Amino acid sequence: MNLHQLTITQAKEGLQAKKFSSIELTKACLNRIKQTDKTLNVFITLTEKEALNQARQADDKLAKGEDLALLGIPVAIKDNFSTRDIRTTAASKLLNAYIPPYDATVITKLKDAGMVMLGKTNLDAWAHGSSTETSDFGPSKNPWDPNRLPGGSSGGSAATVAANQAIYAIGSETAGSIRQPASWCGIVGLKPTYGRVSRYGVIAMASSLDSPGPMTKTVADSALVLQVLAGKDPKDATTAPETVEEYTKDLTTTIAGMTIGFSDEYFDGVSEEVKETVLAALKTYEKLGAKVKKISLMAPTYSIAVYTIIQRAEVSSNLARYDGIRFGHDRSFFGQEAKRRIMLGTYTLSAGYFDAYYKKALKVRTKIIADFNSAFKDVDVILAPTAPTTALPVGASLDQAMFGELADMLVEPSSIAGLPGINVPAGFSKENLPIGVQLIGPQFAEKKLIHAAYHFEQATDFHKQKPTL
Amino acid sequence: MKLDVAKIAKLANLPLTPEEKKKFSEQLEETVEYISHLDEIDTENVPPTDHVTGLENVTREDSTSVSLSQTKALENAKTTERGFFKVKAVLQDSI
Numbered sequence: 001m002n003l004h005q006l007t008i009t010q011a012k013e014g015l016q017a018k019k020f021s022s023i024e025l026t027k028a029c030l031n032r033i034k035q036t037d038k039t040l041n042v043f044i045t046l047t048e049k050e051a052l053n054q055a056r057q058a059d060d061k062l063a064k065g066e067d068l069a070l071l072g073i074p075v076a077i078k079d080n081f082s083t084r085d086i087r088t089t090a091a092s093k094l095l096n097a098y099i100p101p102y103d104a105t106v107i108t109k110l111k112d113a114g115m116v117m118l119g120k121t122n123l124d125a126w127a128h129g130s131s132t133e134t135s136d137f138g139p140s141k142n143p144w145d146p147n148r149l150p151g152g153s154s155g156g157s158a159a160t161v162a163a164n165q166a167i168y169a170i171g172s173e174t175a176g177s178i179r180q181p182a183s184w185c186g187i188v189g190l191k192p193t194y195g196r197v198s199r200y201g202v203i204a205m206a207s208s209l210d211s212p213g214p215m216t217k218t219v220a221d222s223a224l225v226l227q228v229l230a231g232k233d234p235k236d237a238t239t240a241p242e243t244v245e246e247y248t249k250d251l252t253t254t255i256a257g258m259t260i261g262f263s264d265e266y267f268d269g270v271s272e273e274v275k276e277t278v279l280a281a282l283k284t285y286e287k288l289g290a291k292v293k294k295i296s297l298m299a300p301t302y303s304i305a306v307y308t309i310i311q312r313a314e315v316s317s318n319l320a321r322y323d324g325i326r327f328g329h330d331r332s333f334f335g336q337e338a339k340r341r342i343m344l345g346t347y348t349l350s351a352g353y354f355d356a357y358y359k360k361a362l363k364v365r366t367k368i369i370a371d372f373n374s375a376f377k378d379v380d381v382i383l384a385p386t387a388p389t390t391a392l393p394v395g396a397s398l399d400q401a402m403f404g405e406l407a408d409m410l411v412e413p414s415s416i417a418g419l420p421g422i423n424v425p426a427g428f429s430k431e432n433l434p435i436g437v438q439l440i441g442p443q444f445a446e447k448k449l450i451h452a453a454y455h456f457e458q459a460t461d462f463h464k465q466k467p468t469l
Numbered sequence: 470m471k472l473d474v475a476k477i478a479k480l481a482n483l484p485l486t487p488e489e490k491k492k493f494s495e496q497l498e499e500t501v502e503y504i505s506h507l508d509e510i511d512t513e514n515v516p517p518t519d520h521v522t523g524l525e526n527v528t529r530e531d532s533t534s535v536s537l538s539q540t541k542a543l544e545n546a547k548t549t550e551r552g553f554f555k556v557k558a559v560l561q562d563s564i
Contacts, residue, residue: 101541195522208519237527238520305504316481323482325556327545332484339483343493344500346481347472357504362517364510369518402503418521443522 003028005164005466008073008221015062015072022062022072025167026055026116029074033118033165036469040163041140042156044079045087046119054116061114069228071114076166078157079120080127081212082201083107086117090203091135092125094322094333104201105233106170106212113228118166121156125335126319127172127205129153130180130404131397134337139394142185143467144433148391151181151407157215158185162434163469168225169215174206175307175415176387176408178213179438182423183386186434188453188463189215190222191411193443194418195240197226198233206314207238209415218463219424219454223247226446245447255455256289260439261379263297266410270388277427277435278385281456285383288455293379298371302364303412304405309348309361310416316345336399369417372442381452382440385410386423390433414440424453425462434462472497 003025006014014020030048037043051074058072077083080090082100084107089095103111110117124134132140132155140155142148143163150159154171158181161169171178173191182189190213197212204210214225230244262282267275282292319342324330334342348357375382387407397403405412414421419440426437441449457463474494478485485493539552548555 098545101537101544193522195524208521234529238522238524240522240524302507302510305507308500308504309507320482325546325554331482334483336489339485339489340493340496342481342483343474343477344497347477347497347501348504350477350480359517360507360512361504362519363512363515364507365521366515366518367510367512369521402500 004032006167007217008070008168008224009218011073011167016067022055022058022116023052025072026051026074026118029118029166032163036163036165039141039146039469040143040159041138042076042121042160042163042165043119044089044091044122044137047086047117050086051116051118058114058116068114069224070110072116073114073167074116074118075110076118076121076157076160076169077107078123078154078169078171080123080172080203081107081170082203083117083120086120088120088203089137090126091123091137092333092335092338093136093329095328098327102201105198105235106229107201109228110170121160121169123156124153124337126203126315126338127153127174127177128315128337128341128404129397130176130407132156133394133397134335136335141394142391143469144186144391148393148433149184149396151184151387151391153177154215155181158182158187158189161185161187161215161217162467164466168217168221170212171215172202172210172212173415174209174311176404176411178215179411179421179423179436180387180408182215183436184391184434186425186436186462186465187215187217188219188222188425189213189423190226190446191415191421192226192230192446193240193420195238196420196444196446197229198236198239200233200235204318206311207318208310208314219450219457220248220251222422223251223450240444242444247447247450251451251454253451254289255452257291258381258452259291259293259379260285260452261293261295261375261382262384263295263382265297265299266384268299268301269409270385271390273390273429274385274388274435278383278437281383281426281437284456284459288459295375295378295382297375298368298413300409300413303368303416304409306361306364306368306416307412308405309357310365312341312345313349313358314345316342316349365416368413372414372417372419376442380441381445381449384438384440386436386438390429390431390435411438418443420446420449422449422453424456426460427462428465472501
């Protein structure tokens with residue numbers, strides 16, 4: 001096996017056992033990037049020099065016997081996380097020359113854990129989308145088929161992990177932006193509970209929804225990274241005071257007796273292949289000793305409207321700061337998608353319409369939360385398709401005002417309720433494209449989700465299949 | 470329903486071309502029609518949720534800590550003057 005193909009867990013073992021150095025591991029990733037990124041267009045900014053410096057420092061620490069959670073492991077970061085002295089664009093031309101003077105809390109935590117940052121990955125501009133096609137730096141491509149999209153908005157982060165360019169990546173999800181690209185690229189993507197991971201320094205999209213999270217090759221890796229990221233941050237007042245559980249502990253304990261729920265409402269508009277994959281996953285859980293129970297949830301289609309209203313409104317407010325005075329260019333640099341979203345948000349928040357749209361959406365949000373709460377009285381976690389289809393062809397999203405909302409229909413309800421969710425590879429289509437299933441849990445049930453996902457992963461081998469590039 | 474795109478663009482401080490105005494007018498009306506489906510859901514006596522984990526009144530000690538230096542804070546600005554951000558005049562002398 002080549003070094004760039006390793007998981008975090010394997011790379012850590014190799015580094016600790018002195019089988020290879022962080023410099024060697026980092027160079028293997030950088031070579032892989034050079035070999036494949038003309039095809040995939042993942043990196044907006046490659047930070048080769050900084051990566052090698054960080055790797056050298058990691059090797060010094062390893063030599064001294066230091067043991068940090070992610071010491072010397074190369075990571076790719078979505079380009080909406082502020083990185084001190086390294087350009088941060090949010091994939092928008094408006095910020096193409098912006099060099100943040102500070103780090104996002106997620107970056108500070110990763111630095112403290114010993115990270116080696118390879119570079120900043122592509123996304124839909126401002127994270128507005130589910131394709132990476134709205135990026136002002138051109139679309140990223142899906143490693144399983146470069147004529148197809150990786151999904152989005154964390155499409156670059158999903159593609160880089162699937163293509164073995166990076167050992168892991170960091171993404172952010174507002175509604176689908178971690179889970180949907182993870183599903184289309186065949187990797188593990190975990191969207192934590194809202195407030196579990198700090199938003200400080202993440203270029204704001206919809207502040208009542210944004211949740212940073214890990215994108216990894218395995219579930220165990222996801223647990224390792226979440227352990228580093230999770231926790232209260234004085235710089236983000238919306239982070240939760242709840243105790244952070246030990247996510248990597250007790251992974252192997254049996255899941256016999258756990259109840260997995262599924263809802264027919266989540267099969268509407270879903271392709272036959274995806275539906276079959278979900279049903280097969282439920283069978284796998286039964287074999288593992290879990291109980292499978294049919295439940296009824298509110299139709300996800302209502303969430304599209306709720307999400308559209310909340311997201312556009314918060315976008316119009318958050319993007320109001322871009323005036324070209326303190327940093328970035330002026331407002332004429334916004335792309336079509338950002339303009340369209342700012343316009344709708346401004347409209348729904350304007351005098352006379354606030355109650356009809358924004359307030360109405362917040363009331364329906366209360367009902368969606370209640371709907372999930374009542375479901376979680378009967379089941380531990382809910383299993384559902386992550387995306388209605390496999391990866392769509394390049395060009396599919398262009399000028400489709402509601403493309404993202406339809407692609408993310410099945411992840412929007414849980415996002416609106418602030419719930420955690422994890423995508424796990426669960427099968428392949430006839431065209432050999434990955435299909436993912438998601439597990440959704442109650443707020444702060446990340447440990448339970450990781451536990452359930454881990455056992456599914458160990459019982460199957462979908463996560464071991466890799467694209468040929 | 471006809472949306473006043475010019476008015477919305479003014480509120481949002483967005484410079485739009487005539488083509489964009491036409492395109493957005495159509496697309497926004499389509500989206501507004503979509504989101505209007507929420508009317509089907511009864512929300513009588515349902516309170517709105519703007520924060521999902523139920524935190525209230527998060528406070529901190531009123532103390533100072535090290536922050537960005539003036540130079541760092543200004544380094545991304547296009548124009549500065551004597552340590553300040555320089556902006557276009559908002560108020561003008563009435564003649």
